Amino acid sequence: MAAPSHPPSHRRRFLAGLAVALLLGTGAGLALLTASRTADRQQLAAREAVVTLSALTELIERVEAPAAAPAGGLGDELAGLDAAPAEEAAPADGEEEGGMGLGDELAALDAGAEAPAAEPGAPTREAVARFAAEHPEVRSIRVVTFEGIRLEASTDSADTGEKAAPRRLDREEKDLYDQGQRLRAAVDENRETVAAGGSPVSDEISVQEQEDGGFVLGAPLEREGGVVGLVQIRTAPNPVVQAPTPPWLPALLAWLAPVAVLALLGLALGERRALLAGAALVLLLAGLAGYAVTAGGVRAAERRDTADRLAAHITAERETTAKLLAALGPADAKPLRPETWDRNSYRAPFGLVTAEGTLDAGKLGALVEADAGRLRRFVGVIALLAAILLAFVGFGGAATVGRNLVRYRVAYAYTVPAMVGMILLVFFPFFYGITLSFTNANIYNSNKPIVDLWVGVDNFIDILSDVAVVRSTPDGWVFNYNNFYWTLGFNVVWTITNVVIGVSLGLLLALILNTKGLAFRPLYRVVLILPWAVPSYISALVFQGMFHQQFGVVNQFRQIAGLDPVAWFDGPFTSFLAVLTTNGWLSFSFMMVVSLGALQSIPADLYEAAKVDGASRWQQFRSITLPSLKPALVPAVILSVIWTFNQFNVIFLVSGGQPAGATEILITQAYKLAFEQYRYGYAAAYSTVIFLILLAYGLFQNRASQATEAIGE
Amino acid sequence: MSRQRSEEMPHWPLHLFLLLMVGITLYPLLWVITIAFSGGQSLAIANLPADAGLADRLRAVVPWPEHVSTSNFRSLFADQPFARWLLNSAVVSAATTVLGVFLASTAAYAFSRFRFPGRRAGLMSFLVSQMFPGVLMMIPLYIIIVQWLGLGSSYIGLVLVYTVTAIPFCVWMMKGYFDTIPRELEESALIDGASQAMIFFRIVLPLAKPAVAVTALFSFMTAWNEYIQAATFMNKEEMYTAPVGLRFFVGGFSQQWGYFAAGSIIAAIPIMVLFMFLQKYLVSGLTAGAVKG
Structure with missing residues (x-):
């Protein structure tokens, strides 16, 4: 060596x-x-902010709790609500108010005889204002209570004048309210999980780091065991200090x-x-x-x-x-x-x-x-x-x-x-996606470490073990169109029909256009390439419009021929015809161009020699044309199968899976799982299964064709 | 010449078939044009009376608007930010094409001409990556491009995503074509003292013009036609690409088919112009001629 x-x-x-x-x-x-x-520096900053927030929350809870009772009108209201004790582990049904038992309330009444304000929430505002004055590093504080969807107190510069607290939250401030409700749901959920012997799963304090290094933190405001609101603080920009080497x-x-x-x-x-x-x-x-x-x-x-x-x-x-x-x-x-x-x-x-x-x-x-x-x-x-x-x-x-x-x-x-x-x-993204498929990641928990979300092969078992595609009912057979195996079956039929149509039509047109001396050849070619030149999402939306039951031109043609209009997307078969037509229209051009390119690179003297040797047209086609087409056509067909199998735009935009998901293919189904149901982990598992199917096909195809030889040499 | 002609089959059945295909091809396009110039937002060519006769029904399928009007086009630019969306699409697609063709042609040339350790694995990896379902890639890609690299709503992020999407197909396509180019040319150039880079840029690439044209077209169209990733990565309205913008017109509750049709025509024109421009490279016998000559 x-x-x-x-x-x-x-x-x-x-x-x-x-x-x-x-x-x-x-x-x-x-x-x-x-x-x-x-990491230490960042963590310290976040923890200090949480300490500040916690101190504020405790202060608000202390000053407000006893004062709420003596307030006249609200007191009556509370007394009415007290019938439902909310101290149970899961007050998840929206009755978060009224957490005080009557006894506690009376005790509070005695203790808090010197209530500083008659108006509910006033102590909170006072506490917030004084707290903010003591903390220059806190830019703003906002306190939201769920009852009445109120902004109870705020030191935010936006909440002055007309918008000064207390007031009802605006429509645009819904996310603030939602954040509070999310934290409340998290508190309830964790309480249940812990009671059942598990460990908490959802964040009860939200910490968001801003681009300027400041934090926005939210914590639930509790009263007597129930979450009644949200305390949010925004800390001042915190220049990111470069940690010394x-x-x-x-x-x-x-x-x-x-x-x-x-x-x-x-x-x-x-x-x-x-x-x-x-x-x-x-x-x-x-x-x-x-x-x-x-x-x-x-x-x-x-x-x-x-x-x-x-x-x-x-x-x-x-x-x-x-x-x-x-x-x-x-x-x-x-x-x-x-x-x-x-x-x-x-x-x-x-x-x-x-x-x-x-x-x-x-x-x-x-x-x-x-x-x-x-x-x-x-x-x-x-x-x-x-x-x-x-x-x-x-x-x-x-x-x-x-x-x-x-x-x-x-x-x-x-x-x-x-x-x-x-x-x-x-x-790299591919393997990250595979990892996600073993988790129950969704839109709410996707920022957590993977290990916390790990569920093993549960997703795969869910998908693959449900084989009940058809079940018998008194009204006849009923198909479960959302079943994995139905979608897979439809996907295979869809792919085969489309590729057969695309390849045969494309090859046929290429051979015709390659005929020597054919008139208007360039013109035909230009026109027939158009479907490929038109963006597929446009074609899909156009066909969707043309297959419209009432105004679509397809049904107008049917009516001219004396036929009844068809609701194309109401039946699985007619819906399939609609998407097949669309995809056939937009896919034959590609095959035609590929075949034409390969045909034109065949040296003309091969045919001349064959003619001299007396070969028939068919013999020329078999011995010269087809073998010469192969290097270009084989990869094109392999890719065409994979593309059609994953033809997202046509299915998604034309039929949208109608009726009831019958014409859904695997990839549109996975998309809907991920981006309409937000089940990232489950959708990743679904996509992984799709990948394995395509991989199996690829290996089979590779063996069947001579592609391996072509690579290896 | 005439003797040769007599051997060929008559041309009229071919013309008949081609004309049928031309009709099928053109009808949806004429329909879009009709809707675009109708001046309205309806997807029907003509409003049918309740007791529509054959003449009315024929009128409803003839792709010609009842009243020709360019109002859809004018308000597309006057009232909608469509010009900006077109610009975004153009920038992203052009950058994708240049980058994609450069990367794919160099890689394909190496895969076609050199035998080196890792060649087979590399080629297979391109093929295998074509099988990765787009949806599976989207969540992790979003995290990498937007959260890690901070390239959300930027041209660079989208160009990177589009380029790597286009490369595998381009590499396979160009390798298939390079394989058909005889090596004699390169060998003789090597004997004449040409450098490796010179051979690639001066001899092989010009010979591979048809393949380069197909590849460039494919890269451009991948970028120009893409909707889902653009919608995911471009969050800011001023960074929308044309597809994402067009989707506004007929997505959700709005059914503005007039705007959609007019916008579609404008969005489809650049791609068709480019296509026609590249047509001339799809000519026959370049390789054969070069070797013979």
């Missing part, structure tokens, strides 16, 4: 291998450190030292391959381990620093809120619970900071330990990869690949641009 004049130097190869492997290891470590630093000197050292050692050892070991490999591996692991220890120390220090800052923030919020509560709330207010303010999106406290504002050493230790564990796993994986890389380079694999790259550099240079695009924008 090696060039005879210049035997490969094992020493040099292992030295290079070690250098590259260590570069990978330390580089990945450095990248991980930087990434976790940036982690120390790079240890990384450099961890890279240089082992390489230098191996270089020295190499002098002693010479060209003994096994010894060199062993030494390189040991040095690699030692270098990585050394770097991991340093990185772990840096990480732990950062973790402590972040926790300290969080604790300081909580302490500051506690003092502010306590001050406000003392000024606004009932005299005997129970102490605040700042230890619950630092919480996750399910409103479960992290518990890192105690009520006194000190760090819980145990929790912090656990966090640091978890970091260390993650780092160990990461280093393990990286070390494995680096060792593989070391072996690859050290034992000469890289040299072979490198030689190939150099030797075939022209070929690779020609193919690389197209391949890179394909990998990034076709194959």
Whole structure:
């Protein structure tokens, strides 16, 4: 293999291998450190915002709760609603108000004798205004209550003058109300799940980061166990602070030292391959381990620093809120619970900071330990990869690949641009889509990590196990048009009929147009290419119009011939005829152009020679035309089958699957699952099944035709 | 010449068949033109009286409007942002064509002429990718293009998506054509001292003009005709492409067939002009002539 004049130097190869492997290891470590630093900063900002929001929510709940009772009119209303106790686990039926039992209400009446305002919501407004004054970093606060769809309080600059709170929400502000209702649904759902022994699944606090680095946060406003509204805050733009680069000197050292050692050892070991490999591996692991220890120390220090800052923030919020509560709330207010303010999106406290504002050493230790564990796993994986890389380079694999790259550099240079695009924008999304098919992702939860949504093969079982296409009823057979197997069957019939029509018509027209001396040949060709030139969605919509039952011209033609108008899209067969006509019209031109192009590239002297030899027209066609057409026609037919199988526009725009999904093909069905029912995971599984069917067809087609030979040679 | 003619079958049955096909081909197009120039929004050519006779019914299928009017075209540009949508379509489609043809022709040339490790896998991957259902690709593609790369409602995002959609077909089409071009030309050029790049750009590409024309046309049409991805990736109204805009007129509750027909004619004209322009490259015997000469 090696060039005879210049035997490969094992020493040099292992030295290079070690250098590259260590570069990978330390580089990945450095990248991980930087990434976790940036993530820390973002997380800290989000957690601080949640703390602020939680403090505000608790303040509002404290000042408002006792004041609601003495208000005359509302009190009566509440008393009426009290009949339905809402303290149950799932008050999901819209009766969120009236959470107070009568006893509680009376107690509150006694306690809150000194209600600061007669009007309901006034304490909330007061609290919001004073809270906002204390928090310059909070740009606006809005409080929505579901009862009466009211904007209870707001410090938003848009909500002044005419639009000042309290008021009813506008139609354009529906999403604000909807967000509150979503959070309420999440609270209820999680409560049920937890009661049933599961873990919470839906976010109870919504956190959206804005482009300017600020946050929009929403939390449910609770009263006596039921969600009655939404508190939303918008924090001021938070310039994204570039996290300082982690120390790079240890990384450099961890890279240089082992390489230098191996270089020295190499002098002693010479060209003994096994010894060199062993030494390189040991040095690699030692270098990585050394770097991991340093990185772990840096990480732990950062973790402590972040926790300290969080604790300081909580302490500051506690003092502010306590001050406000003392000024606004009932005299005997129970102490605040700042230890619950630092919480996750399910409103479960992290518990890192105690009520006194000190760090819980145990929790912090656990966090640091978890970091260390993650780092160990990461280093393990990286070390494995680096060792593989070391072996690859050290034992000469890289040299072979490198030689190939150099030797075939022209070929690779020609193919690389197209391949890179394909990998990034076709194959990677494809595998991501396959992954989605094992989840129950939908429009509401698609931002969560995949592992939280994992459902295994449930989607596939759902799709494939339902074989009840037809069932017998007293009125005769009833087809379930939404069944997978019906759609598949229709899809196959649709594909075969269309491709047969398209190929035979296209080939026939190409042969006719290729006739020598035929008059008006260019004119015919121009006209017959038109259907291909017209965008397919336009053709589809035009045919949909022409097949209209009342105004469509197809039915006008039928009436001229003395036939009754047909409701084309009311019956499966007539609907099929309509889509078949449409697709036949727009697909024959493509086949005609491909065939014509191939026919015209057949050298004329082949026919001349055949004529000299006395071959008949049929013999010429069999022996010259067909074989010459094959290289162009075979890929065109394969692709045509796949395109027709996935002919989205015609089905979707002409019949729309009417009647009742009978003329739906697999891909339109998958589209409707994804974008009309928003079941991303299920739709991805459906699409995966479609892909497997097409793959099976492709393999079969490839074997059946000579395509393999054409590629292989 | 005359002796040869007598061997051929008579031409009139061919003309008869071709004329029938021409009629079927043209009728829907004439229908669109009729609706576009009707000045109204109805999809009926003529309003039928309750007791319509044969003459009325014939009138209702003759593709000629009752009153010729260009009001649909005028208000399309005056009252609707249709011009902007056309511009968007043009920019995206042209960029897709240039990028797609360049990438596909280079890759196809390598697959046709060189034998290298990974060639077979590469070719198969292009074929296999054609089987990926578009819907399966759309959700992840949306995440990558819009959320990761931040290219939502931008020309670049849509061009990238369209180009990779068009490449596999173009590569296969051009490889099939390159395979039919004899290598003698390149070999003799190599002997004459031509570089690899020179051979590709000066000899092979000009010979492959018909295939390049088909490929370019295909890339352009893929981009120009695409509706679903454009609707997904172009969220801002001023970034809509023509298909997404046209869909407004007959989608949902609005049934403005007049606007739709007029807009369709305008949207279909560029593609047809381009098609006719590229027609001349679809001539016969380029390769044969070159080798013979």
